[in-house]
Amino acid sequence: MENSAMFLEARGLSRVYRRGSEDIHALHEVSFSIQRGEFVSFMGPSGSGKTTLVNLLGCLDNPTSGELDLAGRKIFGNGNVLSERDLTRIRREIFGYVFQNFYLIPTLTVLENVALPFAFYRKPGARLEEVRRLLAMLGMERRMDHLPAQISGGEMQRVAIARALVNRPEILLADEPTGNLDTTRSAEIGEILQHLNRNEGLTIIMVSHNPNLARLGGRLIEMRDGKVFK
Amino acid sequence: MKSALKDVALALDQRLRVFYLAVTLIILVTATPVCGAVGCDLNDPDRDVARLFPNSSGYRTSYASIEKRGGEPLLRKVETRLGDRFHGIYETVDVPYTIYEIYSGKEKVGYIHGVNEKGQFGGIQVFVALDMAGTIKSFYIQKITSQWAKKLRDPAFGAQFRGMSLKDLEQYDPLAGKGTGKVGEIQNPVSEAETDFRAALRALKKNLILMDEFVFSTEGKKP
Amino acid sequence: MITRYQIAYKNLLRKKARTLLTIIGITLSSWVLVSLLGFNQGYERALNRDIENMGYQIMVMAKGCPYEAATMMLQGGTGLRYIEKSMVGSILKEPEIDQATPILMQAFFDPNKGENGGIAGYFGVDPATYPSMKPFFRFRQGEWFHDDSADEAVMGFEAAELEQREVGDMIFVPEKNVKLKVVGILERTGTQDDGTIFVPLKTLQKVSGIDMITTIGIKVKKDADIVELENKLYKLPDVQVVSLSQVKQTIMKLISTARIMVLSVAIIAILIAMVGVINTILMSVLERIQEIGILKTMGAMPGDIFSLVWTETLILCACGGVAGIGFAIGFASATDFLVRIILPYAPAGGLVVIDVSLAMLTMGIILLVGLMSGLYPAWKAGRVRPLESIRR
Structure with missing residues (x-):
């Protein structure tokens, strides 16, 4: 694996939404960089632009202007807009996503939910055994044949984390991963993320307004009014 | 408007006519596709029922066969009572018998039942109208092919059976063609048609035995 | 997985x-x-x-509405029109024809069938040519006529069942008071033949006192031009050509x-x-x-x-x-x-x-x-x- 110092680099990223005749500057000329193996947390009040930023970093959206390099590749820049198809290709190579609302498929078992990405794409080197290994690592080996409705919220988020990891992503993107969980479960998920970062060397970018969770990361970036304050 | 409708009706009629005629041509002699053994039905049940039971208000049709009511053992029993065996390729266990139950209002007032019998020159269909006790109200031959058919179908011949019941017919021996008591007194109107005369009597006896087996014995009103 | x-x-x-x-x-x-x-x-x-089971593809009948003729026959046998039997010979000269067989249809009134009487229909057929047009006929009992003018009859299955006839039994032609001996009973074919009584042509002619025929059944050679043949047959005097393919189309x-x-x-x-x-x-x-x-x-x-x-x-x-x-x-x-x-x-x-x-x-x-x-x-x-x- 290439040991580049700057794994992710954002330069002057901006995102403007139009609402009626009004332009809303959700993100304003944001620049920063992240190294491989870092655990970076973005914190800020609602409307501070953290979700917009994470969507851009996670290639779920195009910026209005600015540049983004990822793992030595130029992703955004020179005003070119990537199609949904191109974005999908980048996403499946680099990212795993965890969201506040887990989004498990209710008709599939825990095992099937985790294996789901393989039905569409299998990254070279990703192994089927990874599914069971991840579930075991997250303490879910006894729940593999359960349906999502039969397990708790904390367990659902573990399943979602396992699902995000089966294709061995370079970066795990977690958007308010504990937003729907109580304090105890939140702490558990935090521990898991920390473990993944330390023991598996996974780069993690997390958005959270929970200060306890945000502090787990090696680096905390605060956001306000579409700008970052390190 | 009316004439336009009439034209359409005529055109349709013409088409239908051509159609039916074409069909007639193909069929020439119509054959009803019946499978299995042939039964014995009234030619025109509505008319016949009204004629035989002038006070009736309606009728119900039911079907019975020896095969369904008792099979081989019943066949043996019927043959024993008849005093003759069932024979030929048409007198079989699976022949369906049509029994007309006659009603006056809600009350059942009698039965009409016919059987096929092999005659000298063709099939004979012998029908009886019975009251609830099994006594013959009318006897008539619906179909018979013979030079002397007219005499055997004469109401005067049928009238001789009025008032008789199975008890009387039990005195008739179809093998010998002889009977005692009331049956013995029945006159053959044409001596040349002896075969058909005997066939008619055998058919009548068979008819009453079957009615006894299918209806009266099961209703517990054995005559 | x-x-x-x-x-x-x-x-x-x-x-x-x-x-x-x-x-x-x-x-x-x-x-x-x-x-x-x-x-x-x-x-x-x-x-x-x-x-196909008719055995022939074309029928030649006397002029006048052939449909009417058929209906009349069903209604009582009056009003039938006839053609000469010799026409069979002249028709056979056409190269398209494989076989031709003369048929006489007759219907007699039987006053003792039901309340108002009924019709008994008979098919007079030529023992030499008719059976080969119906190669699919199977006999349940007996066989075809022994002689082209024998007083014999072959009965379709349902006709035999209705009349309770077996081989050796007699049948009685109403109106004419003639007795015929049943020599054959056919197996069920599922066609109109089941209800038909076949009699040798000459016998039926003798019984009815008519020395003509009503119909000629024509079997066309394989690959022959049926339309061409029909056109030729139309030119014959006083006949009506009924093609079964036309009937089918109708x-x-x-x-x-x-x-x-x-x-x-x-x-x-x-x-x-x-x-x-x-x-x-x-x-x-x-x-x-x-x-x-x-x-x-x-x-x-x-x-x-x-x-x-x-x-x-x-x-x-x-x-x-x-x-x-x-x-x-x-x-x-x-x-x-x-x-x-x-x-x-x-x-x-x-x-x-x-x-x-x-x-x-x-x-x-x-x-x-x-x-x-x-x-x-x-x-x-x-x-x-x-x-x-x-x-x-």
Whole structure:
């Protein structure tokens, strides 16, 4: 694996939404960089632009202007807009996503939910055994044949984390991963993320307004009014 | 408007006519596709029922066969009572018998039942109208092919059976063609048609035995 | 561990009632469709078989309406027109003709058949030429006549059953007071021959006192030009040519009205089923927008999602199609029965014939229609953007 110092680099990223005749500057000329193996947390009040930023970093959206390099590749820049198809290709190579609302498929078992990405794409080197290994690592080996409705919220988020990891992503993107969980479960998920970062060397970018969770990361970036304050 | 409708009706009629005629041509002699053994039905049940039971208000049709009511053992029993065996390729266990139950209002007032019998020159269909006790109200031959058919179908011949019941017919021996008591007194109107005369009597006896087996014995009103 | 097919069918199980209702809709429409197609080919086949069983393709009759002649015969035997028997010889000179046989139809009134009397019809046939036109006749008892003017009769199965006749028994020709001996009883053929009594031509001529014939049955050589022959026969004086292929066309033309009606019903049924499929799949897509968005973050391309949704459509249609074809085959005899009630003339034998190729064709149509119905919902699902769906 290439040991580049700057794994992710954002330069002057901006995102403007139009609402009626009004332009809303959700993100304003944001620049920063992240190294491989870092655990970076973005914190800020609602409307501070953290979700917009994470969507851009996670290639779920195009910026209005600015540049983004990822793992030595130029992703955004020179005003070119990537199609949904191109974005999908980048996403499946680099990212795993965890969201506040887990989004498990209710008709599939825990095992099937985790294996789901393989039905569409299998990254070279990703192994089927990874599914069971991840579930075991997250303490879910006894729940593999359960349906999502039969397990708790904390367990659902573990399943979602396992699902995000089966294709061995370079970066795990977690958007308010504990937003729907109580304090105890939140702490558990935090521990898991920390473990993944330390023991598996996974780069993690997390958005959270929970200060306890945000502090787990090696680096905390605060956001306000579409700008970052390190 | 009316004439336009009439034209359409005529055109349709013409088409239908051509159609039916074409069909007639193909069929020439119509054959009803019946499978299995042939039964014995009234030619025109509505008319016949009204004629035989002038006070009736309606009728119900039911079907019975020896095969369904008792099979081989019943066949043996019927043959024993008849005093003759069932024979030929048409007198079989699976022949369906049509029994007309006659009603006056809600009350059942009698039965009409016919059987096929092999005659000298063709099939004979012998029908009886019975009251609830099994006594013959009318006897008539619906179909018979013979030079002397007219005499055997004469109401005067049928009238001789009025008032008789199975008890009387039990005195008739179809093998010998002889009977005692009331049956013995029945006159053959044409001596040349002896075969058909005997066939008619055998058919009548068979008819009453079957009615006894299918209806009266099961209703517990054995005559 | 999990395939797209499994994802699709497990998704359909999510709303069981809705899925079931949709499948029932497809089942009904494919049932109607396959029965209709089966009837289409079955009816024509049965009609062809009926005509083939006539043994001859062309009939020559005396001029005057041939239809009327046939009806008259059924009504009482009066008004029949006759042609010379010698015409058979002259007709046989035509090169297209394989065989020709003279037939005399006669009907006698029997006052002792039922209340008002009835008609007994007889077919006078030539023992030398007629049997070879009916090679499929099988005898239940006995055989053909022993002599071309014997006082004998061969009875169709149902005629024999009605008259309770066996070989050796006598029959009685009403009106003429003639007795004939039954020498043969035919097996059931399922055609009008079952109700016919055959008598040697010369015998019937003698009995009726008519030395002419009513009809000539003509069997055409294989590959011969029937139309050409018909045209030649039309030129003969005082005769009427009835081609059974014409009769068939007339019947088929009349049946086509009924066919068009059933076809429209089938098309409407398919359209309704199609709307049902579109509704079901579209609902299911809209309900799952977020899930579809998640699948896209996992790396699913628009085409992957499209094929996933299409697979669901395909499963619905395949289940409904198979069930519909199954019902159609299972209830073919019931359909047959219904068709016979509706149609004034139905040939003998199975009217609804559903074979493998027909089942495949129907399945193909159902799947095609299904895939078309799935097109829009699948396209819509493929276009879902993860960002928007997740943020909802």
